[in-house]
Amino acid sequence: MRSPHAVIEAATPVPEGAASVENHPSAATTPGARTRSQLQRRKRIVQAAAALASRGGVEAMQMRTVAERAGVALGTLYRYFPSKMDLVVAVVGEEIDLLESSIQRRPPSAPTASGRAVDVLMRATRGLMREPELADALLRSLIMTEVETPFGDRMARLLLRVAGEGLTVELATEDQLTLANSLASVWVHELLEMLRGLRTYEQIQHRLEIVSARLLMDF
Amino acid sequence: MRSPHAVIEAATPVPEGAASVENHPSAATTPGARTRSQLQRRKRIVQAAAALASRGGVEAMQMRTVAERAGVALGTLYRYFPSKMDLVVAVVGEEIDLLESSIQRRPPSAPTASGRAVDVLMRATRGLMREPELADALLRSLIMTEVETPFGDRMARLLLRVAGEGLTVELATEDQLTLANSLASVWVHELLEMLRGLRTYEQIQHRLEIVSARLLMDF
DNA sequence: CCGCAAAGTAGAACACGCTCTAATCCGTGT
DNA sequence: ACACGGATTAGAGCGTGTTCTACTTTGCGG
Numbered sequence: 001m002r003s004p005h006a007v008i009e010a011a012t013p014v015p016e017g018a019a020s021v022e023n024h025p026s027a028a029t030t031p032g033a034r035t036r037s038q039l040q041r042r043k044r045i046v047q048a049a050a051a052l053a054s055r056g057g058v059e060a061m062q063m064r065t066v067a068e069r070a071g072v073a074l075g076t077l078y079r080y081f082p083s084k085m086d087l088v089v090a091v092v093g094e095e096i097d098l099l100e101s102s103i104q105r106r107p108p109s110a111p112t113a114s115g116r117a118v119d120v121l122m123r124a125t126r127g128l129m130r131e132p133e134l135a136d137a138l139l140r141s142l143i144m145t146e147v148e149t150p151f152g153d154r155m156a157r158l159l160l161r162v163a164g165e166g167l168t169v170e171l172a173t174e175d176q177l178t179l180a181n182s183l184a185s186v187w188v189h190e191l192l193e194m195l196r197g198l199r200t201y202e203q204i205q206h207r208l209e210i211v212s213a214r215l216l217m218d219f
Numbered sequence: 220m221r222s223p224h225a226v227i228e229a230a231t232p233v234p235e236g237a238a239s240v241e242n243h244p245s246a247a248t249t250p251g252a253r254t255r256s257q258l259q260r261r262k263r264i265v266q267a268a269a270a271l272a273s274r275g276g277v278e279a280m281q282m283r284t285v286a287e288r289a290g291v292a293l294g295t296l297y298r299y300f301p302s303k304m305d306l307v308v309a310v311v312g313e314e315i316d317l318l319e320s321s322i323q324r325r326p327p328s329a330p331t332a333s334g335r336a337v338d339v340l341m342r343a344t345r346g347l348m349r350e351p352e353l354a355d356a357l358l359r360s361l362i363m364t365e366v367e368t369p370f371g372d373r374m375a376r377l378l379l380r381v382a383g384e385g386l387t388v389e390l391a392t393e394d395q396l397t398l399a400n401s402l403a404s405v406w407v408h409e410l411l412e413m414l415r416g417l418r419t420y421e422q423i424q425h426r427l428e429i430v431s432a433r434l435l436m437d438f
Numbered sequence: 439c440c441g442c443a444a445a446g447t448a449g450a451a452c453a454c455g456c457t458c459t460a461a462t463c464c465g466t467g468t
Numbered sequence: 469a470c471a472c473g474g475a476t477t478a479g480a481g482c483g484t485g486t487t488c489t490a491c492t493t494t495g496c497g498g
Contacts, residue, residue, distance in 0.1 A: 035495090038445090063485060073447040075488090084485065143362050143411065152408070175429055182405045182430045189371075189404035192362065210394055211401045214433040254465095257475090282455060292477040294458090303455065 042080055045070040050091045050134075058088065058137035089149050092138045096154055099124050103162065113163035113219035114212040117180075120162050121187045121212075122205055128191065136195045139188065155187075156180035163219045179215045186211050261299055264289040269310045269353070276352035277307065277359075311357045315370065318343050319377065332382035332438035333431040336399075339381050340406045340427055344420070347410065355414045358407065374406075375399035382438045398434045405430050 048070035053061040063084055067077040081087040108119035128135040142151055159180040160172050172180075190207060193199045199207075267289035271280040282303055286296040300306040327338035347354040361370055378399040379391050391399075409426060412418045418426075 037494095041446095059484095062483095073449090074486090075448085076446055078486070079445075082486095140362070143359065152412075178426050178429055179433070182408070182426070185408035186401045186404050188408070189401070193371075207397050207401070210397055211434065214398075214436065215430065217433065278454095281453090292479090293456090294478085295476055297456070298475075301456095 041070075041072060041076070045072060045077060045080055045087070046090050046094060049087050050094065053088075053091060053137055054131050054134045057133035058084075058140075060133075061087075061137070063087075088138060089142070092142055092149070092151065095128075095138065096151070099127060100154075100158060102127070103158070108162050114209070114216045116162045117159045117183060117216055118205065118208045118212050120159065121183075121208055122201070125187075125191065125194075125201070125204060129194070132195065135191070139191060139195070143188075152181055152184055153177075155184040159183060159216075163216050176219075183208075183212055183215045260289075260291060260295070264291060264296060264299055264306070265309050265313065268306050269313070272307075272310060272356050273350050273353045277303075277356040279352075280306075280356070282306075307356060308361070310353075311361055311370075314347075314353075314357055315373065318346055319373070321346065322377065322381070327381050333428070333435045335381045336378045336402060336435055337424065337427045337431050339378065340402075340431075341420070341424055344406075344410060344413070344423060348413070351414060354410070358410055358414070362407070371400055371403055372396075374403040378402060378435075382435050395438075402427075402431055402434045 045066065049061055049066045052065060052069065061084075063077060064074060066087065067074045070077070077087075081090065102123070103120060108116040108123075110116045110119050128139075142149055156177055157172075157180070160176060163180070164172075187208060190199060190204045194204060264285065268280055268285045271284060271288065280303075282296060283293060285306070286293045289296070296306075300309065322339055322342065327335040327342070329335045329338050347358075375396055376399070379395060382399070383391075406427060409418060409423045413423060
């Protein structure tokens with residue numbers, strides 16, 4: 001409904017017939033040994049799904065349509081993603097990959113740990129909000145899904161990494177992970193409120209600053 | 220799947236034919252002038268829905284089944300609740316009322332503000348978890364709904380009330396509300412994780428203690 | 439090259455949320 | 469008493485996620 005380009009689709013109008021033979025398609029959210037062409041197919045599916053979701057949200061991303069657009073039979077789609085939710089989760093995975101690499105490219109520069117965390121979260125917020133339909137769809141789906149998503153954990157580790165500047169995440173204590181994880185869930189909550197039209201960027205930033213200052217106080 | 224009684228259904232096997240003429244059926248979550256028999260019907264519907272949801276969760280609560288069990292036509296059900304989500308939200312409303320009054324009956328007694336907050340949250344957790352299927356359905360729906368539910372705010376005020384013992388909530392600063400609200404959203408997140416089988420009571424308690432200690436440190 | 443299991447395909451079919459229709463019921467104002 | 473309008477009903481029907489079936493293609497070990 002809103003703007004016509006997806007954060008994710010970027011340069012991917014979903015090549016139909018003979019696709020270029022990508023080698024390491026960033027398997028991201030799905031391990032397990034696969035052949036090259038299977039990875040390709042998987043990638044095409046996710047791209048098609050993302051493209052569809054970026055306009056019109058989840059409802060525009062119909063399984064039949066995704067299959068068609070990915071040039072794949074419905075049965076095959078279901079072989080790769082046993083449910084629509086799994087597909088959505090995969091799309092989310094790519095989204096996080098993007099955020100992660102964006103952060104690696106241009107790390108936050110605030111002086112305090114808390115500040116850097118807020119920085120990252122606000123950047124993620126703006127990124128997601130570029131495609132409200134998509135963001136809404138993805139967020140809600142993530143929360144709804146029975147499937148265990150590594151979302152919270154990934155976000156927590158990301159936050160820890162930028163918070164404790166040189167900190168090796170492996171050295172983080174259980175409690176530190178808990179705190180980062182909690183900050184992430186507060187963020188998700190704020191995002192949902194924003195999608196409901198109950199928050200502005202400024203409000204979110206302010207609230208995150210307050211909470212982050214306390215949760216990450218001793219980093 | 221789990222235990223056979225619902226927190227809510229209590230003494231309500233959904234009277235079918237000639238129902239007793241209840242007078243003030245605790246309109247709770249739906250204002251608007253209605254006739255007596257309409258309120259009765261509405262109540263029967265919600266009860267049927269709750270009873271179904273309490274075993275088998277949302278999926279067991281099929282609109283056709285709810286209608287049948289409430290002794291009402293499908294069309295009528297949809298007249299009262301335009302979507303399944305609205306029905307679920309109504310059920311949630313009743314559940315929250317219960318929790319709130321339980322807390323009023325037996326207030327938390329921990330010495331610190333943070334402790335009392337955790338106390339309340341853990342009690343709510345155990346209450347909800349008595350009916351996991353139902354809790355799951357209700358929680359997710361709450362998060363999902365477009366409708367603005369006062370849930371977060373209600374919870375935040377409740378927490379503030381027990382945290383600052385004699386504190387009049389009206390005197391709370393904006394920032395204090397933010398902190399309480401954030402604690403509530405962390406709690407919701409933990410609940411979801413528990414429903415996914417990723418948390419025990421002990422873990423949740425520990426995590427809430429850590430977070431609460433920081434968020435409510437100066438109460 | 440052969441055979442065969444795994445993967446893919448087209449499409450029918452099913453389940454369930456939701457909508458629509460035509461008929462009937464019910465209560466209220468005149 | 470009666471007519472009228474809104475509420476209710478039974479049931480058909482639609483859309484979309486998911487499953488199933490029968491068939492074909494693909495890739496690989498021997």
